[in-house]
Amino acid sequence: MEAGKHVYCEKPMTHTVEQAIALRNAARRYRKVFQVGPNATANDSYWKAHEAVAAGRIGKVTWAHGSYNRNARVCLFNEHQKIDPGAGPDKTGDDHIDWDMWLGHRWGLAPKIAWNPEHFFRFRKYWPYNGGVATDLLYHKLAPLLIAIAGPNGEYPTRVNANGGLYIEKDGRDIPDTFMLTADFPSQWSLFLVSTLTNDAGIPDRIYGKHGTMELGGEPSLRWNGDFKEEFKASNEGREEARIPLAPRRDLEGNWIDAIRGKGTVHCNVELGCATMVTIKMAVESYRQRKTMLWDARQERVVTA
Numbered sequence: 001m002e003a004g005k006h007v008y009c010e011k012p013m014t015h016t017v018e019q020a021i022a023l024r025n026a027a028r029r030y031r032k033v034f035q036v037g038p039n040a041t042a043n044d045s046y047w048k049a050h051e052a053v054a055a056g057r058i059g060k061v062t063w064a065h066g067s068y069n070r071n072a073r074v075c076l077f078n079e080h081q082k083i084d085p086g087a088g089p090d091k092t093g094d095d096h097i098d099w100d101m102w103l104g105h106r107w108g109l110a111p112k113i114a115w116n117p118e119h120f121f122r123f124r125k126y127w128p129y130n131g132g133v134a135t136d137l138l139y140h141k142l143a144p145l146l147i148a149i150a151g152p153n154g155e156y157p158t159r160v161n162a163n164g165g166l167y168i169e170k171d172g173r174d175i176p177d178t179f180m181l182t183a184d185f186p187s188q189w190s191l192f193l194v195s196t197l198t199n200d201a202g203i204p205d206r207i208y209g210k211h212g213t214m215e216l217g218g219e220p221s222l223r224w225n226g227d228f229k230e231e232f233k234a235s236n237e238g239r240e241e242a243r244i245p246l247a248p249r250r251d252l253e254g255n256w257i258d259a260i261r262g263k264g265t266v267h268c269n270v271e272l273g274c275a276t277m278v279t280i281k282m283a284v285e286s287y288r289q290r291k292t293m294l295w296d297a298r299q300e301r302v303v304t305a
Helices: 017-030 044-054 099-103 117-121 133-150 229-235 252-260 270-289
Strands: 007-009 034-036 061-067 159-165 178-185 189-196 206-209 212-215 221-224 241-243 293-296 301-304
Touching (some): 034 252, 034 270, 044 133, 061 133, 133 189, 133 206, 133 270, 178 270, 270 301
Parallel strands (some): 007 034
Antiparallel strands (some): 159 178, 159 293, 178 189, 206 212, 212 221, 221 241
């Protein structure tokens, strides 16, 4: 961005909260088109859901949940990330790996260790380089749910907790194979997300309001709840159930190019990307430190409860 370039950045946007804030501030300063790539932000379901939430069609939203689970005979963090025995620091040409640069230990990014092909090719399994299923999978879930409830710029949490464990995939990895996070937000709603590598039967993306419930993913499906049928009907053209039709949306790369050309805005801007990153990283640290994490909004930093 300093060089005048627009940027497409895959998720997770950064490795640390501090990097996320610095990157957000740079995008604000240079005013370049910055797109982050969590998949479902290009799904119209979440944008239509936000319109419905903003219109009060399910009443005041108080909580939501979602999941991103996998279950394979060989863990995909191993199967998809195969080790190339012909590559390494002692090789030449395209097979050469600048191990010290990759670690980034000169900048305090990861500890200096001897060449370890397992760490290099299967980095998603080790804390120094990422946040496991939280940063790899749940970033895809949190960003669109923030769009649905809070809007295009997302929302920073007030409190985050996480739990889980390494219950099955005990192959020397650091990260858990079962991870659950809860987060509270200042506009008075709470979130539960789960990601496991041990069973792929997940829970749907669902938003709970005082007057009704909304299911997401495909066409948003709305239905009254509890004693509030009449209030729901009053906000949904007299219907007890409703479905919201979807419109085609450009994929993330095409959307980014459109935005560069002045045709609309990106699906996941730097504000949403940063808010998502902060919540995810707070969850990772909550799990690792076994503590509740709080967000100091005034100083924009994480503190422990």
